[in-house]
Amino acid sequence: MELVQEAPFRFRIERRPPMRVPGVVFASRDLIAEDQALQQVVNVATLPGIVEASYGMPDLHWGYGFPIGGVAATDVRAGGVVSPGGVGFDISCGVRLLAADLQREELAPRLTRLMDILDATIPRGAGPGGVWKLSGRAQLDELLRKGARYAVEQGHGVARDLERCEDQGAVADADPDQVGDRAIKRGLGQVGSLGSGNHFLEVQAVEQVYDEKVAAAFGLRLGQVCVMIHCGSRGLGHQICTDHVRVMDKAMRRYGISVPDRQLACAPVESPEGRAYLGAMAAAANYSRANRQLLAEATRRAFQKVTGARLDLVYDVSHNLAKLERHDGRLLCVHRKGATRALPPHHPDLPPDLAPFGQPVLIPGTMGTASYVLAGVPDGKAFHSTCHGAGRTQSRHQAARMVSGRELRDRLEAQGIAVRGSSLRGLSEEAPTAYKDIDAVIAASTGAGLCRAVARLVPLGVVKG
């Protein structure tokens, strides 16, 4: 793949038919290793209605149809499409950060007990299980419509939590009627659970502050204890993606759409299939936000028991979602897959107290390594988007062959990180060596002008899905 360097952290893939726009990858040469992911950037550039460019973030890697770390926007009024592959199977997978009124030294003598309680109370791993047992479909429909707002309404959290959530805790236009019976069935038993893979709940400490003023505005200070929760919409989101890809795969011909890869199945935003997917996707997004709200509440109870400390929500933001947004007067369907929205300072969707500083962006690192808090910048790029994490360099299978779960756990424990896993196999699949260097990804993200660094967090204890 021919890459033309345009700036220190910006590469261009020239437009050639059938591409409708060029490809633009924000990264360093070292981070761009996979040709497969670049081919996917090219494939996405052929989608009907795509505008500006098919973008790649610094953590770009191969995914289903679209690359992970990909951003693509289509012009809704010009026949622009929506594609489930541009969101991913884990709809509205995202990150929530809570800040404790507690310093790491104060927690140290109680860390083991805290981790043991979290170990016993945070549902995780594949299959059913969750902190909230729903009474049935009617209650799930409410949750799908109102997301974290419903959880708070039912006593799981406080009103201030919602001010610090993207979309105030719920995406509009969720349509539970577009969620199939199988998805509903899978969703009923998993409300308030982490899941598996790279999902985690970490007790962390602020290890470095890059911008005192912004960190203070976000409620963060050096040495402070935080909790990061990374999870998504579980089997419900997965089933919705599966169901709607199938529908669109069949519908594409009727709309005269041809794509270079069937995994790019899509339909015009303004079509019955497009609207149906967006309605179901929004429902899954709300499931995901309620999920993080409920896990945050379970964590608050654990902290209350062990330390008496309070946990305030810093922010909750998704990195797998399509949104209808207005940019330069046009209504666009912005797909962010493994990419985080990063609103600039003074954007109307920011809560007033954060508006001068830009949106908090939460980047989970690999297990046992650092995580970051970033902020949106005035002259953001790729429709105000940035990276979402380290990005894989090895498949799960490859990773598991390199190191045993037991070895990895012992190594982390030797570093003083308390590990509460759900399976040793799961641990080995998430070995840090299977990922890009998070520090390099952040350096490229800030260097490319996608965001700026606010703070670096290190793990004290890991509850692993």
Next chain:
DNA sequence: ATGTGC
């Protein structure tokens, strides 16, 4: 990511 694979 996922009741992990057609």
